[in-house]
Amino acid sequence: MDIIVVGGGIAGIVSALLLADNHHVTLIERADSLGGLLQTRKMDNDLSFDFGTHVPRKTGIEELDQVLFGNIDNSKWNEFEFLEVGNYYKGRLNKDSQFINTQMLEKEEYYKGLVELLNTSIIENESELNANDYLEKTFGKTFKEKIFEPILLKLYGEELNDLNSRAHLLFGYGRLICGNQLMTNHLKESVFYDNKIANTSNAIGASFKKSLYPKTPGINQWIESLEDLLNQKKVRIIKGISIDKAVFDNSGNIIEIELNNGEKLHSDLITWTIPINIFSELIEGPLEKNQTEKKFRAVGLFDFEFDKQFQCNNHYIYCNDEHMKSFRITLYSNLSDSNRNTCTVEVIDNYENLLNLSIDIIVEELKDMGIINIDSKVLFSNKQILKNGFPISFMDFYGNDISLQEKLQDQVNNVLFFGRNSKEFFMEEVLSSLYYKLINSGL
Numbered sequence: 279m280d281i282i283v284v285g286g287g288i289a290g291i292v293s294a295l296l297l298a299d300n301h302h303v304t305l306i307e308r309a310d311s312l313g314g315l316l317q318t319r320k321m322d323n324d325l326s327f328d329f330g331t332h333v334p335r336k337t338g339i340e341e342l343d344q345v346l347f348g349n350i351d352n353s354k355w356n357e358f359e360f361l362e363v364g365n366y367y368k369g370r371l372n373k374d375s376q377f378i379n380t381q382m383l384e385k386e387e388y389y390k391g392l393v394e395l396l397n398t399s400i401i402e403n404e405s406e407l408n409a410n411d412y413l414e415k416t417f418g419k420t421f422k423e424k425i426f427e428p429i430l431l432k433l434y435g436e437e438l439n440d441l442n443s444r445a446h447l448l449f450g451y452g453r454l455i456c457g458n459q460l461m462t463n464h465l466k467e468s469v470f471y472d473n474k475i476a477n478t479s480n481a482i483g484a485s486f487k488k489s490l491y492p493k494t495p496g497i498n499q500w501i502e503s504l505e506d507l508l509n510q511k512k513v514r515i516i517k518g519i520s521i522d523k524a525v526f527d528n529s530g531n532i533i534e535i536e537l538n539n540g541e542k543l544h545s546d547l548i549t550w551t552i553p554i555n556i557f558s559e560l561i562e563g564p565l566e567k568n569q570t571e572k573k574f575r576a577v578g579l580f581d582f583e584f585d586k587q588f589q590c591n592n593h594y595i596y597c598n599d600e601h602m603k604s605f606r607i608t609l610y611s612n613l614s615d616s617n618r619n620t621c622t623v624e625v626i627d628n629y630e631n632l633l634n635l636s637i638d639i640i641v642e643e644l645k646d647m648g649i650i651n652i653d654s655k656v657l658f659s660n661k662q663i664l665k666n667g668f669p670i671s672f673m674d675f676y677g678n679d680i681s682l683q684e685k686l687q688d689q690v691n692n693v694l695f696f697g698r699n700s701k702e703f704f705m706e707e708v709l710s711s712l713y714y715k716l717i718n719s720g721l
C-alpha cells in the first residue's frame with residue numbers, strides 16, 4: 279500500500295517506522311526538521327536546550343521499544359531506573375517526590391483535609407464533572423481549595439468550574455502525599471486510595487520502565503536516530519511542506535493528497551498525527567467541521583547556564599508555589615554527563631505577561647527555591663516564547679476531538695488518527711496507543 283503519514287512529530291515518526299516494513303510510506307512534515315515538540319535549540323556557544331522536559335521512557339512493549347531505542351548508541355545515553363523529580367511547595371524543596379505533600383499545609387487544614395479525603399466516595403460520571411466538582415469529590419474540599427485551586431489558576435489562568443476533570447493530570451497532579459510511608463503503604467493496599475495517594479519518594483514503587491537521556495544534552499539525538507532508521511527503511515521524508523488538499527473518490531476514500539508545492543501524491547491510506555481540525559478543514563464536501571476551537575496558554579522557555587553546580591541532583595522539578603512564575607525546571611547537567619550547569623525553566627502564562635517577564639525574576643526564583651546557590655552567576659541566558667504552547671483543558675476540550683475523530687472516521691474510510699489528543703497527552707500514552715491501534719488494524 280501507499281501510505282502517507284502526516285506530521286513528523288514522534289507520533290508520525292513512529293507510525294511511519296511501524297508501517298514501513300510492509301508498505302511504501304511517505305512522511306510529510308511542515309517544519310524544516312522532524313521531531314515536533316521534541317526539539318533541541320542549539321545556541322552559538324555549544325549549549326543545547328530542549329523544549330523543557332522531554333525525557334523518553336521505555337513503554338514496556340518489546341517491539342515498540344525496539345523501534346524507539348534499538349537504533350541509539352547505548353554508550354552515548356544514560357539510563358535511569360526512575361527519574362529524580364522534585365517539587366517546591368510552601369517554601370520547601372522536596373527533592374524526593376514530584377507530588378505535593380499535604381503536610382505542608384497549616385496543621386488544622388491538613389487534618390481537616392485528610393479526614394475529608396478519607397471520606398470521599400467512588401465517582402461514577404467523571405467525564406461530566408468540572409474540575410471543581412471532580413477535585414472536591416476525589417480529594418475533599420480543603421485539599422481542593424488549598425492545593426489545587428491556586429496552582430491550576432496559576433497554570434491555566436481559569437477557574438476550576440470552567441476546566442474539565444482531567445485538567446490537573448496534564449501537569450502531573452494525580453496524587454497527593456498524605457502522611458508517612460507506613461500510613462501510605464496501608465492506604466495504598468486499597469485501589470481506591472492508591473489512585474489518590476502518593477508514595478513519599480520517587481524511589482518507592484518505581485516502574486520497571488527505564489527512562490533515557492543522551493550523555494551530551496539534546497533530545498534531538500533521539501530524533502536523529504529515528505530519522506536514520508526511517509531512511510534505512512526507505513521512508514520518503516518530505517520536510518518544509520504541508521498538505522493543501524485531499525481528493526476523495528465517491529466511496530469516501532482519500533485517493534490523492536496535494537502538497538503546497540504543487541506535488542500530488544497517491545494514497546491508499548492516510549495516517550493523521552496533527553490536530554484533527556486541520557483534517558476537517560482540508561476536506562472538500564459535506565464533512566463534519568464544527569469543532570470548538572482549542573485555546574492555549576503561552577509557554578516561556580528560560581534557558582540558563584550558571585557558573586556553579588545546582589544544589590540538587592533532580593532531573594526536573596515542579597514549582598508549585600502559586601506566587602512564583604516558574605512551572606518546571608529541567609536540569610540538563612543532572613540528566614546528562616555535561617559539566618556545564620544548564621537548565622530550562624518553563625513558565626506557563628498569557629503571552630503578554632511572558633513578554634514582560636524578566637529573566638532576573640526567574641533567577642531569583644531559582645535561588646529562593648534552593649536550586650541554585652545564592653552566589654550563582656548567570657553565564658548565559660535565553661528566553662523564547664511559544665504562543666500556542668499548552669492547551670487549556672476547558673470542559674468542551676475533553677473528548678471533543680475524540681468525538682470529531684469518530685465522526686470523521688465514519689465518513690472517511692482510509693484514515694487513521696494518531697498523536698496527541700485530549701485523552702492521550704503524554705509521549706508514552708500517545709505511543710502505546712498508536713502501537714495497539716496499528717496492531718488492531720492488521721496493517
Ligand SMILES: Cc1cc2nc3c(=O)[nH]c(=O)nc-3n(C[C@H](O)[C@H](O)[C@H](O)COP(=O)(O)OP(=O)(O)OC[C@H]3O[C@@H](n4cnc5c(N)ncnc54)[C@H](O)[C@@H]3O)c2cc1C
Pocket residue numbers: 284285286287288289290306307308309312313314315316330331332333519520521551552553556577667668669696697698703704705706708
Ligand atoms: C508544554 C508541553 C510540555 C509537555 N511535557 C511533556 C512531558 O513532560 N512528558 C511527556 O511525555 N509529554 C509531554 N508533553 C506532550 C508531548 O510533547 C507529546 O505527547 C508528544 O510530543 C506528541 O507528539 P505528536 O507527534 O503527537 O505531536 P507534535 O510533537 O506536536 O508533532 C506534530 C508535528 O506535526 C507537524 N505539523 C503540524 N501541522 C502540519 C501540517 N499541516 N502538515 C504537516 N505537518 C504538520 C508539526 O510541525 C509537528 O512536527 C508536553 C507537551 C507540551 C505542549
